[in-house]
Amino acid sequence: MLLGYNSNGLAHHRLDEAIEILAEAGFQVLALTPDICHLDPYRTGPEEWRGVRRLLDKHGMRCVIETGARFVLDPRAKHRPNLLEEDEGGRGRRLDFLNRCLELGSVLGAQVLSLWAGTLPPGVAPQEGLRRLGQGLEQLLEAAEPRGIRLALEPEPGMLIQTVAQAQDLLRGMGNPSGMGLCVDIGHLFITGEASPEAGTLEKVLKKAAPQLLQVHLEDIRGREHLHLPPGEGDIDFDRVWQALRSLPYHGPVCFELSRSSHEAPRQIQRIRSLFPRVFPGS
Template identity: 45%
Template sequence: MTAAATAPEGLRFGYGTNGFANHRLDDALAVIADLGYSGVALTLDHDHLDPFAPGLAGRVDAVARRLADLGLGLVIETGARFLLDPWHKHAPTLLHDDPTLRIEFLRRAVAIGADLGAEAVSFWAGVRPDTVTPAVAWDRLVAGCAAVVEAAEAVGVTLGFEPEPGMLVEDIADWRRLHAVLGSPARLGITLDIGHCRCLEPRPVADCVRDVAAHLVNVQIDDMRRGVHEHLEFGVGEIDFPPVLAALREIGYRGLVAVELPRHSHAAPTVAAHSLEFLRAAASPHALCSASTGAPPGVRCPDDDRRVA
């Protein structure tokens, strides 16, 4: 079975495998395709195409065939929590004293992305360790990113660097600074998490989309509240989604818009089904305030002060 047609006006919705952590990868891909998604955001992890396990080449070939059979587009995500260190979440990052393993992981992710024809390989900075000064952390980040960019350029892979709340690069302004320091490489774009924009960016979410249009290579989508970094199901947070999706159409974005709900694996098929239904409705040219799909009467749409009738 192949993935269903794209949403109105060309938007292509995907779903992240970090929200299917209790599924075998092959099963997760099948469910995502059967629900009608156009693509998948594949987080390389222990049970999902582990880049450090034996037989990688054969496993990559098998995933390539499966993606082709299902008609799924692909982005590679690298946010696995304990893949590199069983004791410390996300460690080591590019900011640690020895980032060698992180750089090797990202190089492998780039190689896998090249073999699978990924539309983008996404990564982030990491949280600055308490023992590392901001200046040293920044220098380490720049050096690590340069190495990853070099690997991506060698094989023609596009990178999407994700600003992440609480990390050294947490917002669009930080990303612009990093991009400039690296010499504005053509292969280094931005991964924009729609929820993160509501969490900490000063402007309306749709304006954030327009602001990064020239560099946007990967979109993650979820609901969120101001000042709280918690990925929520659609309609639970504060984001008014129709204007955001309209902005993506307006800028001509053609990459995946992948649902990012990493804490919902316990009900993955149900959550994924509801998410796609919500996004398709919100993407309709006739969509009303998205809060009307799940919020009680009187809830404000924070981006423009509209209220549900």
């Protein structure tokens, strides 16, 4: 596996300084969330992007693109508009953002871009939402393929696609396109109940997802509350998580997503290093 960290957990750091901190700690992957604080695709361009690419290359780091910025499209509505909107213009705005992220990713050398379905707008039937989602994803696949980027659909609690099973059903309905797979957030598996403290449940869902796995997210979770916590502050048994991941034929990014811990990012990064020394390269 390639250990990474999401830039949304470093929101109070300049991106070049965030990369330096992660590289010094031994992280191999920058999971970049383009946002108002880091390479906003509406306010930055290829010249600045190439500078970040040079810095990543200097440290031998890879990059994956995450598209979960909260208010980048609407300062008053979190994660809106999305691909399920009643308004075609709203769906178009989300597609435009995702296409800009693909363009950014191609400059940074990213091979994976993760995205979620979005919440179902009021009055939109689930089947219609799935139709719109599939239509949007087909358009993105056409844009991603020539850039050498694969799309990773992330099941997200509370959204139209919440579980790995639902995501796999959607991919199957699209003909399992080679340019698309899964981003699995370990914490989300426990929130939705796909995994539980019961032995074997986590391992079973990861084994089922493995052939399509392109990206993994990590954080701690307490109970079934959707609140990303630093490791050790929730209920997840990380020894079990590492063992389950090592059992898979998967060698891609495994990225901590601590979006609520930016105020103490340096401490949390060093704490991860102290808690899990064996998962870092050279250990």
